[in-house]
């Protein structure tokens with residue numbers, strides 16, 4: 001035990017599936033002296049965060065705010081508020097996170113129909129169209145950036161299919177948000193959740209969410225109480241908006257200070273520039289990795305710029321090399337999840353971690369290890 005000395009961590013180079021590296025300005029903001037969560041100054045900060053969440057989600061949705069818990073709680077917030085026991089839900093699954101959505105929807109008492117694709121493949125819109133023919137679902141949910149496989153899912157065409165079937169369109173944007181284009185209003189997304197520790201590059205533990213007017217109507221039309229007290233939007237909503245802020249829970253004040261600064265950094269850079277930067281560093285990594293024998297899992301055109309899923313070259317021991325990267329070079333890369341465990345790596349280039357220095361440092365270390 002070494003808790004008799006002050007906390008000290010290694011200076012890691014974070015290139016896994018999150019958390020990503022955080023700008024010193026964000027760390028500094030988190031060290032700002034605390035104020036109360038109902039202090040008028042904090043209420044102003046919440047309003048600022050809400051506005052920056054709207055700008056980055058490219059939405060005018062009034063019900064846009066940040067859940068005081070990680071991305072999985074944002075997922076749960078969207079699904080359990082929109083679903084009542086007995087409702088039909090269609091969940092698209094091509095990796096771990098689609099599976100998690102289905103599990104949550106089932107726990108909420110919904111009748112879940114699963115649409116599945118091979119891991120590493122996007123979901124085919126035609127498959128959704130065919131499935132929706134015999135159903136009347138309340139919502140269809142899909143993952144925009146499947147972090148377990150590296151697939152970027154095109155959304156626009158699916159959004160139209162979902163709305164033609166009279167359903168709400170729910171999107172997991174935990175990894176895509178602030179790293180690749182995501183237009184909530186233009187693409188007709190009714191409920192979206194994200195996380196702070198991926199391309200937004202803030203500390204983990206918060207989940208920005210947004211709900212369309214149609215989603216709010218569905219919330220208002222509920223006949224049963226939401227099963228979770230903490231995630232019940234009817235109550236959280238009064239904490240985040242309106243003239244009188246009702247106490248609901250104690251906001252994670254320091255984390256919100258950090259998030260405010262992370263948003264400021266995103267807006268200073270500009271969304272378009274940020275998306276371009278993520279794409280450029282992905283291409284640099286690809287150019288450097290392929291000659292070493294790494295192969296991309298996902299076909300071109302559907303690859304995530306912020307999460308590079310690659311098959312290991314023959315003769316590379318997954319756990320041993322990742323151990324060496326971490327312990328000798330201070331570099332964290334992600335291993336495979338679920339059925340990809342041991343077979344692939346997930347190299348994150350998210351937010352602050354998306355830069356040429358990180359790419360070159362990783363490639364240099366790999367060349368030393370595998371030569």
Ligand SMILES: *Cc1c(COP(=O)(O)O)cnc(C)c1O
Pocket residue numbers: 018070071072073075097143145146147148172173174175195204205
């Ligand atoms: C990371 C991630 C989540 C879960 O977020 P947590 O903050 O770990 O709870 C959900 N969906 C996707 C696509 C993710 O990458």
